[in-house]
Amino acid sequence: MDFSAGGIAFALNNSTFEGKMVLVTLGLLSLVGWTVIINKYRLLLKAKSRTRRFLAAYSEGIGPLDVYERGPNKKLVGSPIYDVYMMGCGELTKQFERYESDKLPNHGLSAVRIALERGLGEAAVNLESGMIILATAISGGPFIGLLGTIWGVMDTFSAIGRAQQASIAAIAPGVAAALVTTLVGLLVAIPSLFCYNFLHTKIKTISLEMDNFAAHLESVFTTEFHQPKGVPAFEDDEEDYLVSSLLSSRSDTEEETPIH
Numbered sequence: 001m002d003f004s005a006g007g008i009a010f011a012l013n014n015s016t017f018e019g020k021m022v023l024v025t026l027g028l029l030s031l032v033g034w035t036v037i038i039n040k041y042r043l044l045l046k047a048k049s050r051t052r053r054f055l056a057a058y059s060e061g062i063g064p065l066d067v068y069e070r071g072p073n074k075k076l077v078g079s080p081i082y083d084v085y086m087m088g089c090g091e092l093t094k095q096f097e098r099y100e101s102d103k104l105p106n107h108g109l110s111a112v113r114i115a116l117e118r119g120l121g122e123a124a125v126n127l128e129s130g131m132i133i134l135a136t137a138i139s140g141g142p143f144i145g146l147l148g149t150i151w152g153v154m155d156t157f158s159a160i161g162r163a164q165q166a167s168i169a170a171i172a173p174g175v176a177a178a179l180v181t182t183l184v185g186l187l188v189a190i191p192s193l194f195c196y197n198f199l200h201t202k203i204k205t206i207s208l209e210m211d212n213f214a215a216h217l218e219s220v221f222t223t224e225f226h227q228p229k230g231v232p233a234f235e236d237d238e239e240d241y242l243v244s245s246l247l248s249s250r251s252d253t254e255e256e257t258p259i260h
């Protein structure tokens with residue numbers, strides 16, 4: 001036998017059909033995993049740069065709605081924070097139209113708060129998309145390789161039993177072909193593990209920035225556009241206002257009535 005080609009080449013040359021199918025499966029899993037890694041890394045770089053650009057434009061604006069009122073900006077699309085901002089401002093504008101005022105009651109601001117939370121959820125799902133493939137490669141790659149190894153060793157010992165002879169020369173090709181599937185499984189899982197941890201850390205950082213900005217935006221909206229209590233300017237708050245006024249008047253009357 002010619003061992004000059006190296007251990008991996010020797011093992012591949014002696015691999016069985018089942019072993020080759022396992023190797024093809026691992027190769028496809030690795031290809032999909034690296035596709036996800038590259039695309040996700042490019043997406044996160046794009047999100048980081050465009051978020052920085054959006055925050056600069058937002059801080060330079062004369063009001064919280066300044067960027068929104070300029071209309072959609074293609075140079076900012078792709079920033080998760082920008083998407084959350086646009087969704088929150090869109091709902092705020094709808095509430096302005098509903099109440100025909102730039103001051104909103106608690107119900108209106110609650111709708112804006114829900115829109116911000118919905119935007120955060122959608123952005124988080126987009127950031128996490130594809131990560132399940134890397135998790136599958138990390139956990140499934142070694143097991144698929146181990147399956148190929150066990151299958152190959154089983155076939156090797158079965159062939160030795162049928163031939164009724166055992167020698168290193170007879171065992172080596174089958175064992176080598178069986179072990180290469182475990183090797184390939186580890187080669188699929190290990191890079192996926194490191195890349196998953198790296199990407200997951202980046203995603204957590206962006207998610208934290210989104211949460212902080214959403215909290216800031218909610219605070220700004222509440223400060224700028226909240227209708228002060230005690231002003232019955234809206235239909236949905238008028239009833240509560242009248243009830244509280246009646247209770248207050250009744251309390252004052254009871255205090256002024258002398259007790260005989």
